[in-house]
Amino acid sequence: MKTSILQKSDSFYDIFTRKGGMQLQSTHYCPGCGHGILHKLIAQALSDFGIRDRTVLISPVGCSVFAYYYFDVGNIQSAHGRAPAVATGYKRANPDSIMISYQGDGDLAAIGANEILQAANRGEQMTVFFVNNAIYGMTGGQMAPTTLIGQKSTTTPRGRSSQNEGFPLRMSEIIATLEAPVYVERVMLTDAKNIARTRKAVRKALIIQVEKKGFSFVEVLSPCPTGWKMTPVNSKKWITDVLARYFEPGIKKDVSEDRQPLIQMRPQPHFNQYHELLDIKSLSDDLQGIPLPEIRPVSDDIKIAGFGGQGVLSLGYALANIAMGHGYQVSWLPSYGPEMRGGTANCSVKISDQRVASPLIDNPSVLIAMNKPSLKRFEPDVQPGGIILYDCGLINTKPDRTDVRILGLRATAEADKLGATKAANMIMLGAYVRMCGFLSEDYILKALPLIIKNKAFYTLNEKAFLRGMAMANGSI
Amino acid sequence: MSKVLIKGNEAVVRGALLAGCKNFFGYPITPASEIAEAAAYYFPLLGGTFLQAESEIGAINMVYGAASSAFRCMTASSSPGISLKMEGISYLAGAELPCVIIDIMRGGPGLGNIAPEQSDYNQIVKGGGHGNYRLITLAPNSAQEMCDLTMLAFELSDKYRNPAVVLADGIIGQMMEPVEFPEPLQHIPDRPWALKGTADSHHLVCSIELEPDRLEEHNQKLQAKYARISEHETRSECIHCEDAEHIFIGYGVVSRILHSVIETLRAEGIKAGLLRPITLFPFPSPQITAFADEKRVKSFFVCELSAGQMVDDVRLAVNGRKPVHLHTRMGGNVPSVKEIVETFKASQ
Numbered sequence: 001m002k003t004s005i006l007q008k009s010d011s012f013y014d015i016f017t018r019k020g021g022m023q024l025q026s027t028h029y030c031p032g033c034g035h036g037i038l039h040k041l042i043a044q045a046l047s048d049f050g051i052r053d054r055t056v057l058i059s060p061v062g063c064s065v066f067a068y069y070y071f072d073v074g075n076i077q078s079a080h081g082r083a084p085a086v087a088t089g090y091k092r093a094n095p096d097s098i099m100i101s102y103q104g105d106g107d108l109a110a111i112g113a114n115e116i117l118q119a120a121n122r123g124e125q126m127t128v129f130f131v132n133n134a135i136y137g138m139t140g141g142q143m144a145p146t147t148l149i150g151q152k153s154t155t156t157p158r159g160r161s162s163q164n165e166g167f168p169l170r171m172s173e174i175i176a177t178l179e180a181p182v183y184v185e186r187v188m189l190t191d192a193k194n195i196a197r198t199r200k201a202v203r204k205a206l207i208i209q210v211e212k213k214g215f216s217f218v219e220v221l222s223p224c225p226t227g228w229k230m231t232p233v234n235s236k237k238w239i240t241d242v243l244a245r246y247f248e249p250g251i252k253k254d255v256s257e258d259r260q261p262l263i264q265m266r267p268q269p270h271f272n273q274y275h276e277l278l279d280i281k282s283l284s285d286d287l288q289g290i291p292l293p294e295i296r297p298v299s300d301d302i303k304i305a306g307f308g309g310q311g312v313l314s315l316g317y318a319l320a321n322i323a324m325g326h327g328y329q330v331s332w333l334p335s336y337g338p339e340m341r342g343g344t345a346n347c348s349v350k351i352s353d354q355r356v357a358s359p360l361i362d363n364p365s366v367l368i369a370m371n372k373p374s375l376k377r378f379e380p381d382v383q384p385g386g387i388i389l390y391d392c393g394l395i396n397t398k399p400d401r402t403d404v405r406i407l408g409l410r411a412t413a414e415a416d417k418l419g420a421t422k423a424a425n426m427i428m429l430g431a432y433v434r435m436c437g438f439l440s441e442d443y444i445l446k447a448l449p450l451i452i453k454n455k456a457f458y459t460l461n462e463k464a465f466l467r468g469m470a471m472a473n474g475s476i
Numbered sequence: 477m478s479k480v481l482i483k484g485n486e487a488v489v490r491g492a493l494l495a496g497c498k499n500f501f502g503y504p505i506t507p508a509s510e511i512a513e514a515a516a517y518y519f520p521l522l523g524g525t526f527l528q529a530e531s532e533i534g535a536i537n538m539v540y541g542a543a544s545s546a547f548r549c550m551t552a553s554s555s556p557g558i559s560l561k562m563e564g565i566s567y568l569a570g571a572e573l574p575c576v577i578i579d580i581m582r583g584g585p586g587l588g589n590i591a592p593e594q595s596d597y598n599q600i601v602k603g604g605g606h607g608n609y610r611l612i613t614l615a616p617n618s619a620q621e622m623c624d625l626t627m628l629a630f631e632l633s634d635k636y637r638n639p640a641v642v643l644a645d646g647i648i649g650q651m652m653e654p655v656e657f658p659e660p661l662q663h664i665p666d667r668p669w670a671l672k673g674t675a676d677s678h679h680l681v682c683s684i685e686l687e688p689d690r691l692e693e694h695n696q697k698l699q700a701k702y703a704r705i706s707e708h709e710t711r712s713e714c715i716h717c718e719d720a721e722h723i724f725i726g727y728g729v730v731s732r733i734l735h736s737v738i739e740t741l742r743a744e745g746i747k748a749g750l751l752r753p754i755t756l757f758p759f760p761s762p763q764i765t766a767f768a769d770e771k772r773v774k775s776f777f778v779c780e781l782s783a784g785q786m787v788d789d790v791r792l793a794v795n796g797r798k799p800v801h802l803h804t805r806m807g808g809n810v811p812s813v814k815e816i817v818e819t820f821k822a823s824q
Contacts, residue, residue, distance in 0.1 A: 284479075
């Protein structure tokens with residue numbers, strides 16, 4: 001003869017201590033409430049399956065806010081409606097944990113409707129127990145998203161009206177329409193038969209998670225005698241006669257037989273691989289042994305401007321990289337915010353032998369202008385004694401300034417001759433390097449392929465750079 | 477160690493991973509999206525998690541969940557997104573969970589614009605969520621510090637069981653500078669309080685306490701912690717302050733501009749110095765108070781990309797002993813060196 005010993009699940013604490021003050025009872029749930037029954041079914045399952053220690057239960061905001069009083073597992077109390085997001089965060093960080101998101105109707109279907117839908121839709125490996133009692137219990141009987149039409153609550157004193165409050169949400173049916181969820185069932189805590197069904201659903205939902213098959217959702221119609229102002233006996237009858245008519249019990253979706261377990265393999269690189277994996281690679285690592293000129297007192301504030309697509313930003317990036325390789329302090333700042341108007345792009349490059357103070361340039365010492373609006377805009381700002389390099393093939397007016405050195409280059413036209421308009425920026429780079437005199441031609445030729453990594457442009461960039469240097473020769 | 481020319485926003489992600497961060501939960505927003513994009517690429521390579529959440533609220537609550545475990549986690553956003561995260565941030569502070577939040581500030585209020593502002597000062601430093609809480613707040617002013625202070629944020633966050641924020645502006649995020657990256661941290665401090673999925677870690681993470689006496693006790697414990705943080709973790713940088721008669725104060729990109737300002741003024745023979753808060757909470761009030769007590773210091777000059785938020789803390793520290801002048805720009809505009817120099821001269 002089979003003997004079974006009825007005893008308290010070890011997933012419950014041995015003693016429910018009185019919390020004192022406002023809470024004199026040993027459990028905080030009201031007489032006739034369904035939470036206690038559901039708690040017991042879950043606790044039994046956790047112990048029976050041997051998953052108690054790796055279980056983390058999320059206590060929501062609502063009557064079950066203190067679920068952690070009872071469950072001897074890992075417990076997280078979360079913000080209103082956010083339990084599925086909190087469970088997602090914990091589970092993603094700890095894939096072997098068992099996550100239970102325990103939520104009420106206001107928490108899950110009103111303030112947390114997005115969180116539950118998104119977690120369900122991602123197929124998070126978690127089990128959701130959704131206690132639907134058609135009312136806000138904790139806050140004292142206000143309307144829930146599942147409150148029935150005509151049902152009175154403290155915020156629907158004349159009964160819920162569909163014109164004013166809309167219709168009760170059938171969450172199980174909504175979730176069952178999604179691709180990812182594995183198992184969705186609605187059950188009710190009314191009589192022995194239905195409690196046995198609930199027990200079965202609880203266990204099935206948890207097993208699906210143990211087997212790493214995905215997201216499961218059990219909606220539990222649960223009595224709230226206090227909120228409904230009914231006796232516990234009448235409350236159960238009301239579920240059967242009224243609530244279950246609108247929220248029909250039954251399996252809404254079950255693909256648990258077809259789903260394969262999700263086994264994730266995560267790479268575990270050694271610490272000494274981190275820099276390589278993070279693309280932390282310095283230019284100077286590859287260019288060791290190239291003799292570099294001595295650092296000179298330099299303070300160049302270079303503004304590079306033109307149309308988007310002229311390679312203005314990459315010219316600045318190349319220049320900053322090269323100067324850094326020489327041992328100078330540099331900064332590179334792209335046009336950002338209010339400066340980004342009218343399809344023009346510009347960047348500010350600072351090169352100095354001292355720490356770079358402001359990365360912003362109010363008055364450039366060098367202006368490289370690739371189009372007319374840029375020349376017009378920045379010409380007046382150039383420091384007296386500074387340099388203006390401009391594409392005189394594209395810009396049909398000459399700069400007016402007489403207190404700066406001006407060099408017009410037909411950069412784009414020359415680039416076209418070399419075979420690619422795009423290389424105009426490298427012609428400008430060559431011209432700048434020739435004029436500034438503190439950067440090594442040899443170093444740049446070796447560095448360019450490492451900076452502008454598109455192999456198709458290696459030879460072209462080199463030619464364009466050298467052409468730019470030659471074009472600037474006459475102006476030195 | 478050699479240097480890499482890199483954007484501040486990308487240095488944040490490298491720094492986080494080198495600090496042992498394993499989990500990133502984010503939501504796209506300009507000008508912080510590069511952080512999420514780089515995280516999406518690099519976190520899985522190192523065995524970590526990247527998840528684009530359904531909302532900023534989802535992201536911060538995923539952080540709340542992950543932070544309850546033994547692993548480091550983070551999120552990044554920009555001003556309007558940070559406003560949405562405030563509920564979760566209050567919970568993280570209440571439950572004393574370590575995590576790092578990056579805020580690349582943009583123009584507000586409302587949708588504002590995507591240009592740089594510093595108008596999140598009050599919501600981050602004074603608390604934008606409910607309750608008496610503080611966030612460790614670090615204010616980088618270079619790409620190097622975007623890496624270094626992100627790593628420090630993880631360290632302090634674990635040390636004090638408190639969320640830490642890296643508060644930067646769009647320029648510091650978008651700017652490229654040479655960065656030296658350290659070797660990865662190999663040992664993360666143990667979290668004896670965390671939920672680890674073991675028989676001896678049936679802990680509780682929560683911020684609820686119905687008993688007024690106990691909640692008051694919890695609050696007092698938090699306040700004592702904030703006092704400890706203030707005592708031990710205040711950081712600032714001074715440039716040319718030794719003989720300065722006028723102390724300029726600003727953080728983030730403003731401190732870089734002010735650096736140019738004091739050099740300009742010094743070239744004209746005016747003894748100007750720069751005090752740059754690196755921690756905004758704790759605020760370097762003792763340093764400022766000490767300067768206010770120095771006889772040679774004649775005035776303070778605060779510059780910020782907000783209507784005058786940080787200046788309140790400067791005024792409290794100066795406490796009326798010396799004049800405190802303020803220059804502000806808003807809406808995404810950044811002051812020029814010349815403009816600040818002129819305002820300063822007019823104030824004297």
